Amino acid sequence: MDLIYLAISATFVNNILLAQYLGNCPFLGVSKKLGTAVGMAAAILFVTILASVFTWSVFTYILKPYKLEFLQTLTFILIIASLVQLVEIILKKKSRALYNALGVYLALITTNCAVMGVALLIAKNELSFIAMLVFSSASAIGYGLALILFAGIRERLVLSAVPQSMQGTAIALVTAGIMALAFMGFQGMAS
Amino acid sequence: MGQKLLSTLTAGLWKRIPPFRLVLGLCPALAVTMSAENGLGMGIATAFVLTLSNGAVSALRNIIPSKVRIASYIVIIATLVSIVEILMKAYFFPLAEQLGIYIPLIVVNCIVLGRAEGFASKNPPLISMIDGLSVGAGYALSLTLIGSVREIFGAGSWFGMPVFGESFEPMTFLVSAPGAFVTIGALLALQNLYSRWRGEKFIQG
DSSP: OOHHHHHHHIIIITTTTTTOOOOOHHHSSSSSSSHHHHHHHHHHHHHHHHHHHHHHHIIIIIIITOOGGGHHHHHHHHHHHHHHHHHHHHHHHHHHHHHHHHHHHHHTTTOHHHHHHHHHHHHHTTHHHHHHHHHHHHHHHHHHHHHHHHHHHHHTHHHOOGOOOGGGGGHHHHHHHHHHHHHGGGGGOOO | OOOHHHHHHHHHTTTTTTTTTOOOOOOHHHSSSSSSSHHHHHHHHHHHHHHHHHHHHHTTTTSSSSHHHHHHHHHHHHHHHHHHHHHOOOHHHHHHHGGGGGTTGGGGGGGHHHHHHIIITTSSSHHHHHHHHHHHHHHHHEEEEEHHHHHHHHHHHHHTTOOOOTTTTOHHHHHHHHEEEEEEHHHHHHHHHHHHHHOOOOOOO
């Protein structure tokens, strides 16, 4: 029951993009077309879960027993950066189709704070292994959901008459604000 | 030379002020600007990291092989961020608690890596540090501005001091999550309006 609660909370109520403000640079960058948004969402899901498993293991079995928590920032970013590189190399070799679909987005993910943010939140809340898996996948799904919905809205936005000064990023941010307002409606489900 | 230093110093304050002109580093700009104080604290922390990382990257630019440069920059930046994190926990504990995970997240703030790659890797140390200082100061200024707007209208106070009378009903919307997006969107539009009015080149696309 707790796990279901955790999943709903991470996907909708505390949506990583709209309520925790993580990963906004790619959110505005790749949400101009629905296709790229779907690709990015898939890549994020893949990398977030993988990175969470690795950072959780290192944090629980190495950093914590030896009281090295202050090295958290340094180790996490190194793990994520090398993991992304590794995944890119393996995909290139083993699965050409998947690489063609995700390749471009993988490189961008290193500097996506959503991946790092999820890893830090897991370490901060000291989640168990199962809870960590649920939390990371639910967060990534929530990110993907918001990204794809937003891309859909932005495709329509191109066709509408927007005041000249509001064009581009400005109107995108206001739209994201309205979407965040809509997501606040989920707050009654779990807190 | 002096001219160049001066123009680099002032560029960050208007010509490439983040996150409005350089649309980078939006996450902290949205997340920690509930109040002017938080915005200023985050801005100063980022400026500190940016200045020193630009200096270090620039000093090492001829030694770091270009193939592994991004990874090397990340190690430099992460080290500096860890220092900031420890310092803030020691001297500004309440602020550090409020900023929470957004302090370690300075590592993935695209401004820092962006300036390292875009400026410090091609220029000597002194001018790179000035560039970091100027872009960092611009960022701190923007964050304080965003924080002020949200705090004044969303909570009726500025740096914790009440500005309106008792009868003022604060717009709580502005201090909650959606308010952040709308505030930055509106400020960005104002900035565009002003640039167009002055006849500057339109950068926002």
